[in-house]
Amino acid sequence: MAENIQIETRGDFGLWAIEVANQIVKEQGFELARAARDGTEEDIRVAGNALGQAITSALMEVYDGLLQE
Secondary structure: OOOOOOOOOHHHHHHHHHHHHHHHHHHHHHHHHHHHHHOOHHHHHHHHHHHHHHHHHHHHHHHHHHHHO
């Protein structure tokens, strides 16, 4: 999510959301699944928190973009 994109319609937002969700699941979801399979309770907690933080960061990023307008 390093590049800036223009969200002008609901469809644009939908495409952005799909792309971001895909990226988050690939990165953080895999780590959570791996922790659930091989890790300790602490590993699962850390991975779950990282997944939650990635989702929160993505939502805050788009919210901050809306405020700039």
